[in-house]
Amino acid sequence: MAGWLTIARQEFRGLLRDRRFHWLCSAVGLCLLAVLIVGWQQTQTVRAQRTAANAVAREHWVTQPPKNPHAAAHYGVYAFKPQTALAFVDIGVDEHAGVVAFLEAHKRHDLTGAAAQDGRTQRLLALTAAGVLQYLLPLLIIVLAFDALAGEREHGTLRYLLSLGVRPRTLLAGKLAGIGAALGVALLPAAVSSFLLLWWLEDAPWDFVRLAMMAVSYLLYGFIFLALTLAVSSRWSARMTLLGMLTFWAVSSFVVPRMVTDLAARWYPTPARAAFDAAVAHDIRQGIDGHNPQEERLKAFESRLLAQYNAKRLEDLPINPAGLLMQESEEHSNQVYAHHYARLWLAFEQQVALHNAAAVVAPVLAVRSLSMALAGTDVFHHLDFADAAERYRQPLIKTLNEDWAYNSTLATDETYVADTRLWTSVQPFTYTPPPLTLALKRQWLALAWLGGWLGFSLLALSSAARGLTATT
Amino acid sequence: MPPMLEAVHLTKAYGERIVLDDLNLQVAPGEIFCLLGANGAGKTTTINLFLNFITPTRGEARINGYVVAEHPIETKQWLAYIPEQVMLYRNFTGLENLDYFSELAGKHYTRRELLDWLASVGLSAEAAERRVATYSKGMRQKVGIAIALAKEAKALLLDEPTSGLDPQAANEFSQLLTRLATQGMAVLMATHDLFRAREIGTHIGIMRQGKLLTTLTGADMTPQALEQLYLDYMRN
Numbered sequence: 001m002a003g004w005l006t007i008a009r010q011e012f013r014g015l016l017r018d019r020r021f022h023w024l025c026s027a028v029g030l031c032l033l034a035v036l037i038v039g040w041q042q043t044q045t046v047r048a049q050r051t052a053a054n055a056v057a058r059e060h061w062v063t064q065p066p067k068n069p070h071a072a073a074h075y076g077v078y079a080f081k082p083q084t085a086l087a088f089v090d091i092g093v094d095e096h097a098g099v100v101a102f103l104e105a106h107k108r109h110d111l112t113g114a115a116a117q118d119g120r121t122q123r124l125l126a127l128t129a130a131g132v133l134q135y136l137l138p139l140l141i142i143v144l145a146f147d148a149l150a151g152e153r154e155h156g157t158l159r160y161l162l163s164l165g166v167r168p169r170t171l172l173a174g175k176l177a178g179i180g181a182a183l184g185v186a187l188l189p190a191a192v193s194s195f196l197l198l199w200w201l202e203d204a205p206w207d208f209v210r211l212a213m214m215a216v217s218y219l220l221y222g223f224i225f226l227a228l229t230l231a232v233s234s235r236w237s238a239r240m241t242l243l244g245m246l247t248f249w250a251v252s253s254f255v256v257p258r259m260v261t262d263l264a265a266r267w268y269p270t271p272a273r274a275a276f277d278a279a280v281a282h283d284i285r286q287g288i289d290g291h292n293p294q295e296e297r298l299k300a301f302e303s304r305l306l307a308q309y310n311a312k313r314l315e316d317l318p319i320n321p322a323g324l325l326m327q328e329s330e331e332h333s334n335q336v337y338a339h340h341y342a343r344l345w346l347a348f349e350q351q352v353a354l355h356n357a358a359a360v361v362a363p364v365l366a367v368r369s370l371s372m373a374l375a376g377t378d379v380f381h382h383l384d385f386a387d388a389a390e391r392y393r394q395p396l397i398k399t400l401n402e403d404w405a406y407n408s409t410l411a412t413d414e415t416y417v418a419d420t421r422l423w424t425s426v427q428p429f430t431y432t433p434p435p436l437t438l439a440l441k442r443q444w445l446a447l448a449w450l451g452g453w454l455g456f457s458l459l460a461l462s463s464a465a466r467g468l469t470a471t472t
Numbered sequence: 473m474p475p476m477l478e479a480v481h482l483t484k485a486y487g488e489r490i491v492l493d494d495l496n497l498q499v500a501p502g503e504i505f506c507l508l509g510a511n512g513a514g515k516t517t518t519i520n521l522f523l524n525f526i527t528p529t530r531g532e533a534r535i536n537g538y539v540v541a542e543h544p545i546e547t548k549q550w551l552a553y554i555p556e557q558v559m560l561y562r563n564f565t566g567l568e569n570l571d572y573f574s575e576l577a578g579k580h581y582t583r584r585e586l587l588d589w590l591a592s593v594g595l596s597a598e599a600a601e602r603r604v605a606t607y608s609k610g611m612r613q614k615v616g617i618a619i620a621l622a623k624e625a626k627a628l629l630l631d632e633p634t635s636g637l638d639p640q641a642a643n644e645f646s647q648l649l650t651r652l653a654t655q656g657m658a659v660l661m662a663t664h665d666l667f668r669a670r671e672i673g674t675h676i677g678i679m680r681q682g683k684l685l686t687t688l689t690g691a692d693m694t695p696q697a698l699e700q701l702y703l704d705y706m707r708n
Contacts, residue, residue, distance in 0.1 A: 007576070164623070165546075
């Protein structure tokens with residue numbers, strides 16, 4: 001048996017005999033299993049609820065009584081964001097961002113119905129499998145590995161091992177493999193369960209690819225912490241290694257993300273709800289450039305309309321100008337919303353970019369972004385759904401306004417009603433999340449930093465192998 | 473045929489401070505060379521240089537003709553090391569420890585063979601199956617010797633191996649060493665124990681402040697001469 005395998009086997013057996021290992025791994029492993037099962041159950045429920053809600057919303061739309069199309073435009077349509085299958089592993093921003101779009105005339109509503117608003121945050125202290133892996137896994141690794149080399153040195157067995165001709169890199173490789181295998185045994189039930197749960201939840205093969213990639217991301221994340229702990233343990237005393245790595249864990253997991261969130265809010269501020277609405281209302285009234293007031297704009301449109309139909313009065317038009325004026329107004333407000341939402345989206349994207357950039361000092365930020373992207377629950381997926389809902393809203397309102405305009409006149413305006421034929425002619429809202437490649441492309445910086453941390457940890461291991469001596 | 477252990481002008485200095493000064497010695501198979509001296513005499517430094525735990529400032533440590541600093545891994549195949557405290561894995565049995573260290577030394581034994589190695593150093597099968605946490609120092613030293621035997625080492629380096637052993641355990645240990653030497657092993661032992669050195673040593677080197685002052689062999693090593701010599705050197 002190769003030397004590193006012998007050492008790995010010894011380390012593995014040693015850990016299995018260690019009561020510390022039993023308690024910690026049982027706690028983390030069971031916690032992970034529990035949050036996976038709870039998350040799966042809730043995802044299943046939410047997916048069923050949203051599918052049912054979409055069906056009910058559609059039913060309400062097509063069975064609404066005959067009415068003026070513009071009244072129907074205000075009756076509106078609800079679009080529910082389909083929950084991705086992997087939300088049971090990482091619920092991401094869905095916990096706090098909205099998932100329901102109310103689509104009506106004149107106004108682009110923000111998404112509502114965040115999980116945090118309906119009490120679901122109470123679930124198991126709001127822990128998710130992703131949270132356990134991002135925060136507790138490194139802690140588990142540090143506590144199990146801090147004395148892997150320092151302990152050998154302090155106990156005196158390192159001299160003994162080196163006297164046998166064991167190369168330091170063999171020792172490090174064995175320790176890495178042994179502790180990794182022991183952790184693997186502890187986390188294997190949760191890993192297998194996650195694939196089985198996904199199997200029962202979803203049969204889309206791409207989700208298995210996403211879950212496999214997520215597993216690899218967390219594997220690399222764990223490797224980074226294990227390699228760094230071993231590298232530090234090769235130089236420092238066990239006590240100092242524990243202290244140093246716990247400090248790194250606490251700072252990189254909690255302090256840096258908190259600081260980055262505050263900095264992101266300061267450097268790339270998003271407007272308060274009231275200020276945003278006021279700015280939109282102002283631009284709708286005055287025009288985006290402030291020199292195109294609504295009243296003048298509509299008067300100009302009326303003039304163009306009269307000229308087009310060679311009429312002197314609106315009452316003489318063969319169509320209903322109210323519908324077209326509404327649509328003109330709608331198109332203007334669409335531009336205003338597009339302008340303001342583009343700025344808002346840019347601020348969100350800049351905030352995300354800052355978080356990903358900060359992964360240079362906090363690997364948790366990189367793995368968190370990747371995890372959410374793979375689960376389809378990151379900010380970009382949220383924005384993509386919001387945009388998709390808006391892309392559905394605009395032609396919907398246009399269809400209703402034009403039906404009103406071309407099937408009535410001002411004289412028949414009050415008596416004109418549309419019926420089921422119009423309602424059913426509107427296709428239901430469907431949403432397809434962005435493909436995996438696009439999701440990953442948007443998180444390239446997180447991917448790059450995870451790679452960077454991996455490279456750094458390998459360098460640290462290599463340096464540890466060179467520096468590990470009996471007299472260190 | 474080269475001596476199994478050889479120091480040639482072996483010198484170690486930390487800055488201006490010389491801790492081992494131009495050491496020359498040879499230990500042939502079957503010989504037990506005892507390095508006697510007070511703390512700081514350079515005994516442990518000599519052992520560390522043979523183990524390549526530290527690198528020499530000048531000169532060479534050679535094992536079986538190979539320069540240790542140039543062949544750090546290869547030279548260890550002939551070498552076994554027993555420190556003052558043989559540190560083993562406390563959560564493992566003596567048998568498991570022997571199995572582990574033998575595997576690392578490239579030797580693969582059956583359970584029966586491992587038990588035989590342990591029995592050959594006086595450790596019963598019952599003791600071999602117990603966790604090392606329950607072992608006395610003497611029992612751990614025996615496991616250390618068993619590892620050296622199982623490794624089929626040609627040279628044994630010992631650093632104060634009988635320090636802290638009760639008289640009976642120390643006596644058993646000495647008998648084991650003598651037996652190993654008669655089987656052809658070259659032994660280099662750092663010790664404070666003058667009488668143990670005289671009892672088992674074929675050569676006794678007196679060290680002080682990094683220098684090997686003199687080496688006694690055979691007829692020179694009468695108890696009176698040895699005691700007088702040692703005290704004289706230490707006093708001076």
